[in-house]
Amino acid sequence: MEPTQQITTGTRLDPWIDAYAARTQGLTTSQVRALFAVASRPEVVSLAGGMPFVSALPLDALADTVARLIRDRGAVALQYGSGQGDVTLREQILDVMEPVGIRAHPDDIVITAGSQMALDLVVRVFCDPGDVVLVEAPTYITALSVFSSYQCEVVHVPMDDQGMRPEALREAIASVKASGKRAKLVYTIPSFHNPAGVTQGPARRAEVLEVVRSSGLLMLEDDPYGLLGFDDSVPRAIRADESEGVVYLGTFSKTIAAGLRVGWAVAPHGVREKLVLANETATLCPSNFAQLTISEYLATQPWFDQVKVFRDVYRERRDALLESLSSLMPAGTTWTVPGGGFYSWVTLPHGLDATAMLPRAVAAMVAYVPGTGFYADGQGRHNLRLSYCYPEPDRIREGVRRLAGVIKDELEIADIFGSPEAVAGREGPAAPEPNLA
Amino acid sequence: MEPTQQITTGTRLDPWIDAYAARTQGLTTSQVRALFAVASRPEVVSLAGGMPFVSALPLDALADTVARLIRDRGAVALQYGSGQGDVTLREQILDVMEPVGIRAHPDDIVITAGSQMALDLVVRVFCDPGDVVLVEAPTYITALSVFSSYQCEVVHVPMDDQGMRPEALREAIASVKASGKRAKLVYTIPSFHNPAGVTQGPARRAEVLEVVRSSGLLMLEDDPYGLLGFDDSVPRAIRADESEGVVYLGTFSKTIAAGLRVGWAVAPHGVREKLVLANETATLCPSNFAQLTISEYLATQPWFDQVKVFRDVYRERRDALLESLSSLMPAGTTWTVPGGGFYSWVTLPHGLDATAMLPRAVAAMVAYVPGTGFYADGQGRHNLRLSYCYPEPDRIREGVRRLAGVIKDELEIADIFGSPEAVAGREGPAAPEPNLA
Numbered sequence: 001m002e003p004t005q006q007i008t009t010g011t012r013l014d015p016w017i018d019a020y021a022a023r024t025q026g027l028t029t030s031q032v033r034a035l036f037a038v039a040s041r042p043e044v045v046s047l048a049g050g051m052p053f054v055s056a057l058p059l060d061a062l063a064d065t066v067a068r069l070i071r072d073r074g075a076v077a078l079q080y081g082s083g084q085g086d087v088t089l090r091e092q093i094l095d096v097m098e099p100v101g102i103r104a105h106p107d108d109i110v111i112t113a114g115s116q117m118a119l120d121l122v123v124r125v126f127c128d129p130g131d132v133v134l135v136e137a138p139t140y141i142t143a144l145s146v147f148s149s150y151q152c153e154v155v156h157v158p159m160d161d162q163g164m165r166p167e168a169l170r171e172a173i174a175s176v177k178a179s180g181k182r183a184k185l186v187y188t189i190p191s192f193h194n195p196a197g198v199t200q201g202p203a204r205r206a207e208v209l210e211v212v213r214s215s216g217l218l219m220l221e222d223d224p225y226g227l228l229g230f231d232d233s234v235p236r237a238i239r240a241d242e243s244e245g246v247v248y249l250g251t252f253s254k255t256i257a258a259g260l261r262v263g264w265a266v267a268p269h270g271v272r273e274k275l276v277l278a279n280e281t282a283t284l285c286p287s288n289f290a291q292l293t294i295s296e297y298l299a300t301q302p303w304f305d306q307v308k309v310f311r312d313v314y315r316e317r318r319d320a321l322l323e324s325l326s327s328l329m330p331a332g333t334t335w336t337v338p339g340g341g342f343y344s345w346v347t348l349p350h351g352l353d354a355t356a357m358l359p360r361a362v363a364a365m366v367a368y369v370p371g372t373g374f375y376a377d378g379q380g381r382h383n384l385r386l387s388y389c390y391p392e393p394d395r396i397r398e399g400v401r402r403l404a405g406v407i408k409d410e411l412e413i414a415d416i417f418g419s420p421e422a423v424a425g426r427e428g429p430a431a432p433e434p435n436l437a
Numbered sequence: 438m439e440p441t442q443q444i445t446t447g448t449r450l451d452p453w454i455d456a457y458a459a460r461t462q463g464l465t466t467s468q469v470r471a472l473f474a475v476a477s478r479p480e481v482v483s484l485a486g487g488m489p490f491v492s493a494l495p496l497d498a499l500a501d502t503v504a505r506l507i508r509d510r511g512a513v514a515l516q517y518g519s520g521q522g523d524v525t526l527r528e529q530i531l532d533v534m535e536p537v538g539i540r541a542h543p544d545d546i547v548i549t550a551g552s553q554m555a556l557d558l559v560v561r562v563f564c565d566p567g568d569v570v571l572v573e574a575p576t577y578i579t580a581l582s583v584f585s586s587y588q589c590e591v592v593h594v595p596m597d598d599q600g601m602r603p604e605a606l607r608e609a610i611a612s613v614k615a616s617g618k619r620a621k622l623v624y625t626i627p628s629f630h631n632p633a634g635v636t637q638g639p640a641r642r643a644e645v646l647e648v649v650r651s652s653g654l655l656m657l658e659d660d661p662y663g664l665l666g667f668d669d670s671v672p673r674a675i676r677a678d679e680s681e682g683v684v685y686l687g688t689f690s691k692t693i694a695a696g697l698r699v700g701w702a703v704a705p706h707g708v709r710e711k712l713v714l715a716n717e718t719a720t721l722c723p724s725n726f727a728q729l730t731i732s733e734y735l736a737t738q739p740w741f742d743q744v745k746v747f748r749d750v751y752r753e754r755r756d757a758l759l760e761s762l763s764s765l766m767p768a769g770t771t772w773t774v775p776g777g778g779f780y781s782w783v784t785l786p787h788g789l790d791a792t793a794m795l796p797r798a799v800a801a802m803v804a805y806v807p808g809t810g811f812y813a814d815g816q817g818r819h820n821l822r823l824s825y826c827y828p829e830p831d832r833i834r835e836g837v838r839r840l841a842g843v844i845k846d847e848l849e850i851a852d853i854f855g856s857p858e859a860v861a862g863r864e865g866p867a868a869p870e871p872n873l874a
Contacts, residue, residue, distance in 0.1 A: 014707025015681060016655065019621060021565045027714040051517055059511040067504035074496040078694035080488055113550040113698070116721045124586070128458045145718040149561070184456060218453065244452060257515035259725035261550070270451030277464040281582040282719070284553045288696035290724060 026148030039367035045399030047386040048367040050194065050342050054257050056313050057306065065296045073292065081288040083280035085111025085264065089295040093264055096298070097250065100226050101240030108266050110275045111286045115224060115251035115263025119143060121278045122220055122247055122265065123150045132176045132183040136164050138345070138374030138383070140194050140222065143187060147376070153181065154376035161336065163200035164188055166207040173215045185220050186212050191235040192225035192341025195374050195385035199339050205238050212245065219246045224254050225341035227307050230315040244268050252294055255307050260290040314342065320393035321386060324400035330408050342389035347382055352410050354384040360409070366402040463585030476804035482836030484823040485804040487631065487779050491694050493750050495738065502733045510729065518725040520717035522548025522701065526732040530701055533735070534687065537663050538677030545703050547712045548723045552661060552688035552700025556580060558715045559657055559684055559702065560587045569613045569620040573601050575782070575811030575820070577631050577659065580624060584813070590618065591813035598773065600637035601625055603644040610652045622657050623649050628672040629662035629778025632811050632822035636776050642675050649682065656683045661691050664744050666777035667752040681705050689731055692744050697727040751779065757830035758823060761837035767845050779826035784819055789847050791821040797846070803839040
């Protein structure tokens, strides 16, 4: 056999490797993806995924709603629709946004295939390669994928337990401008942050907004969890106080069902026109089938009562998580206390590395998302995200018990062989200040 | 009042105008969009839109299918799913592609929010700004939007009544390479072409494939209409004879329902991996709700019998169109004779301009799409696309009667004042050779 043949044997060569666009360099498979395939086995307690607990929905009522829709308006529900989205649903979205304080016109809304698509389109419309997007440290993992796929540079802004720090944002923007780069967007998740689990109070929101206003940048406010506050109060959206400088992203994934893939953007007039054209280019139109299902559901079901059901479900699970963290975690472990949403952000003690620890956690039948995925710059080694949205409370407690055991084992090893920090010889940048539980 | 104020008064200024990405220059509102708003009035016969006639679907059966799905598997149907798409539906898609001769593995398939999204993702994965895409002349209007939004350069390849001409394709590729530009994709719609209404025979497909193979380019085969042939034969897909060099795009929009927004790509291994990552970045995952609805429908309903129902519906409408064109159109007007699909491509007599004529057609209560929209380079002034998919046969005949009257009036004006061609002083490039009816 020829040597060249030996080299190629068993290697799956991609003949198109030289043909891909430069932007595909940002399209990489997550290192932990293979591990998550293992972690999806039922015996593993997954505190990793952010799946809403859709089993809490009234399935019989929803089934009747969809069946009636197809029988009575099938010719519309099964047809192409408007690139901007169904006008009746856009009117109903105004009601859905009333609790967060947003007043708008149906024309201001663009409906998309999930709010992920809206995020993708906003970046498509605004960002040339090399443009800078400022984001919280840490931030939503798949937002980073979008910024990367449009070849943006990401600058992380430190957080505290009130979210993004205004002074740090001001300095980061000044630093970007001084470097000659072009900043375009400030991407923020002010309510029940993914993954940090913190929420900006009203004063903090005003301060951050003022910094963004004075910088001339566009704010992209991502608000998937705004209605899921556990004390039944709803944080006022930043968009409620600034209509020209903010694009607001909303979704039905957490208040109705993620499987419908319906989200929306609220955008200033000129931006909205561009988003509609970009939406038509990307998908022709959002699904009438999914949109009209939601529209019927909103019109005929007590949708806000169902949001309260979800709040109760997630509050109970958040409590199970926090109680078991408090009673089981070794000293030095800290975590944020979420007032709503799906996540708590954990900082490991003594420089333990959450990515290195993950295989051992999965072997112990518990899964989480390591912190590094939520940063574009290598921060987060000592952090991990715990999701309490999907498992039942008893499973959450069992998962934390297993995780605490893994951390204790890691600490013992570090005691014997020296801390990984000492071995690695470097301290990671500061993670957001946790609320100590 | 200051002159500068007069200039800006009444103008809706966009404060973000300087912030948009360069690619938004390709995002422009169609000139005819405003006219189509008028044309959507019920008294206008629209031969413009490509809407499938979804009222031919068995709505009661579909309603039962969806209701059962939500009751029995709601926790899955309403949840996030895989970025590649539901594995059972991917297996069923293999059966759906059996008539076009494609043999593949479920792993080769990526399900997307309509095949438009798959088209967008393929271009996202392959094309840097300035890369060249070769397409038929004319081609699908919203494919041009995708190429434009990724800042591709489009090169049109002349067609005849067998579709793209292989020698012309070879010359175009050589010309692109000689110019120092980088060609990436050959985008083609070999079956029941939109808008040209022609179909490549087997020998022509083999010739085109051979040219693409020898060029080292990727072929992007778009096949929304392949199962909708009027003589009950199904053209064999090019992908059936070449698995490594072709990405094939399929859709349920014309065989089931466009409002579900479910399409797919079949791609070589390395390309498929990139498409899954790009799909996750753009939308997280395709809708489980829509995918599982289709999966249930395919599993429990006689879906191929329904395709035959659609064929019968569209054949009758195609016949109504062709008969009325033959009996009513003034001499010198020519059109293609589609063997399937939704469209016929018309060439106007004596240099009449289809874009200029459109307002008069709409005033006469008939609408079409002017030919220029199907080209990136200004061709198509003397052409228009007629769709027979949506209106009932009697409405189609009435629409053609109105359109023939408009064309006759235009010809009379040209006789009196001289042909618009003579006035404009230039002849447009050759349109595809029509089959004379």
